Amino acid sequence: MMDGRRPEEPVPAVVLGVRPTPIRLLGQGPTEVALRAVGAVLGDDGPTVVAEDGLDARSGADVRDRLGRGEAVLVLAQRPDAAPFYPVAGPIDEAPATGRRAALGSRAVGPGRLVFCQQRLARAAAAGDLVSCDLLSDLLAWVSEPRPLPTREALVKDDGRSLWRYSWDDETRR
Amino acid sequence: MTERRFDPTTGEWRMFARHRQDRTFLPAEDHCPLCPTRPGAPPTEVPFPSFDVVVFENRFPALARHPPGPEVPSSPLYPVAPSFGANEVVVYSDDHSLGLAQMTPGRIAKVVDVWADRYAELSARDEVAYVFVFENRGVALGVTLHHPHGQIYAYPDIPPRPRRELDVATAHLERHGTCVFCDVVTREVSDGVRVIAANRSFVAFVPFAARFPYEAHLVTRRHAPSVLDLTDPERLALAGLLKQVLAAYDDLFGFPLPYVMSVHQAPSDDGHDTVSHFHIELTPIHRTATKLKYLAGSELGAGAFINDTAPEDTAARLRDLVLRAEA
Numbered sequence: 001m002m003d004g005r006r007p008e009e010p011v012p013a014v015v016l017g018v019r020p021t022p023i024r025l026l027g028q029g030p031t032e033v034a035l036r037a038v039g040a041v042l043g044d045d046g047p048t049v050v051a052e053d054g055l056d057a058r059s060g061a062d063v064r065d066r067l068g069r070g071e072a073v074l075v076l077a078q079r080p081d082a083a084p085f086y087p088v089a090g091p092i093d094e095a096p097a098t099g100r101r102a103a104l105g106s107r108a109v110g111p112g113r114l115v116f117c118q119q120r121l122a123r124a125a126a127a128g129d130l131v132s133c134d135l136l137s138d139l140l141a142w143v144s145e146p147r148p149l150p151t152r153e154a155l156v157k158d159d160g161r162s163l164w165r166y167s168w169d170d171e172t173r174r
Numbered sequence: 175m176t177e178r179r180f181d182p183t184t185g186e187w188r189m190f191a192r193h194r195q196d197r198t199f200l201p202a203e204d205h206c207p208l209c210p211t212r213p214g215a216p217p218t219e220v221p222f223p224s225f226d227v228v229v230f231e232n233r234f235p236a237l238a239r240h241p242p243g244p245e246v247p248s249s250p251l252y253p254v255a256p257s258f259g260a261n262e263v264v265v266y267s268d269d270h271s272l273g274l275a276q277m278t279p280g281r282i283a284k285v286v287d288v289w290a291d292r293y294a295e296l297s298a299r300d301e302v303a304y305v306f307v308f309e310n311r312g313v314a315l316g317v318t319l320h321h322p323h324g325q326i327y328a329y330p331d332i333p334p335r336p337r338r339e340l341d342v343a344t345a346h347l348e349r350h351g352t353c354v355f356c357d358v359v360t361r362e363v364s365d366g367v368r369v370i371a372a373n374r375s376f377v378a379f380v381p382f383a384a385r386f387p388y389e390a391h392l393v394t395r396r397h398a399p400s401v402l403d404l405t406d407p408e409r410l411a412l413a414g415l416l417k418q419v420l421a422a423y424d425d426l427f428g429f430p431l432p433y434v435m436s437v438h439q440a441p442s443d444d445g446h447d448t449v450s451h452f453h454i455e456l457t458p459i460h461r462t463a464t465k466l467k468y469l470a471g472s473e474l475g476a477g478a479f480i481n482d483t484a485p486e487d488t489a490a491r492l493r494d495l496v497l498r499a500e501a
Contacts, residue, residue, distance in 0.1 A: 102402035138405040163230035166288050
């Protein structure tokens with residue numbers, strides 16, 4: 001919303017201090033406007049971003065291929081009927097019987113890295129909503145320079161208690 | 175004896191665990207059970223020569239996956255229940271002297287990653303209603319092992335303080351249509367006088383109605399119900415801000431300040447997301463270098479805290495220490 005009125009077409013927000021971030025976009029619509037507003041440079045370089053509601057059989061195959069090559073992919077919010085094309089089960093499937101399901105997250109998919117967000121941001125960010133712009137910007141930063149995920153090794157101690165050892169494949173020891 | 179008893183006069187469950195009287199108490203460094211097991215040395219709790227972060231089930235749990243049956247019978251007036259849940263120990267690193275305040279933000283972010291993993295796993299268990307991450311630091315606060323570590327309690331119900339927080343947030347939402355924590359963050363950023371430090375994603379401030387002189391809350395600017403809902407840049411921002419505040423604590427009186435760190439977030443189910451707002455509460459018990467804030471008559475007897483300082487003054491002092499550290 002701008003001045004209490006919703007513009008006919010999404011208007012790019014003016015976001016100061018954005019860092020140009022090259023990405024490769026699959027899909028279009030308000031996501032494209034929103035991404036440009038937060039500093040994305042659309043082209044053939046950088047991580048792949050799937051636009052909101054942009055996941056279909058063709059883009060899904062592309063995503064799987066990219067992940068298989070060890071690349072990072074950001075999948076923005078998708079409708080439930082896109083579940084067959086999603087690279088992993090979980091983010092848009094039926095809710096689990098127990099436990100919480102986060103609207104966003106990251107996981108390793110083969111050698112690649114998936115970042116996902118099921119919260120809809122594109123229209124609000126394209127219209128200049130700062131919270132949505134910040135979150136979209138965070139997602140871009142996340143997929144552009146993903147921190148290593150921990151590996152978890154589980155064991156059962158002699159007295160039956162469980163222990164989990166978390167390790168990261170980097171040099172940040174302190 | 176490990177059981178839960180319900181207090182019908184307050185409506186609260188209490189945990190009983192008699193075996194915890196026998197737990198390890200302040201061992202010497204060369205007998206630290208949280209250090210890695212060195213070659214040729216006696217085994218510790220951690221059977222590795224080195225590690226990044228380790229989590230294990232507490233040897234002296236008050237809550238367990240397979241608890242024994244209660245020793246006393248349950249009745250309508252006095253309900254008694256098995257102590258279902260989990261007590262886990264989170265060992266921050268294999269360095270006996272490396273606390274959160276001494277770590278780099280990148281290293282603290284790894285601890286946050288582990289909180290997220292444990293939160294996801296424990297909150298998915300049928301018997302768990304609330305996952306509570308915390309750290310007791312300092313002998314004055316009952317620490318029994320010096321090696322820097324935190325703990326995770328997975329409760330079978332929502333404990334009193336988070337329950338009260340959720341109830342108040344629900345009432346605020348019904349009355350104003352907004353999240354009370356979002357409103358508090360907006361107000362604190364606007365006022366500025368109680369802010370200790372802030373970054374793009376989090377704000378640290380002494381609460382307007384702080385219970386303890388140097389109490390600090392670290393709250394997400396964005397409405398995020400749990401650690402699972404934080405983006406990676408937000409986890410790094412939290413780590414950076416936590417380091418700033420904890421370092422200021424240690425500079426405050428020239429010694430490592432004892433504190434309790436409590437992580438408040440959404441219960442295990444998905445039903446509280448609009449009123450759950452991820453935040454960390456830090457409650458140091460010192461009011462001066464030599465004086466502690468005791469919980470006495472008004473606090474313990476009536477539940478009404480008296481603070482001998484003005485939050486605006488203590489925030490200014492902590493803010494100054496943060497700025498000096500950055501200079």
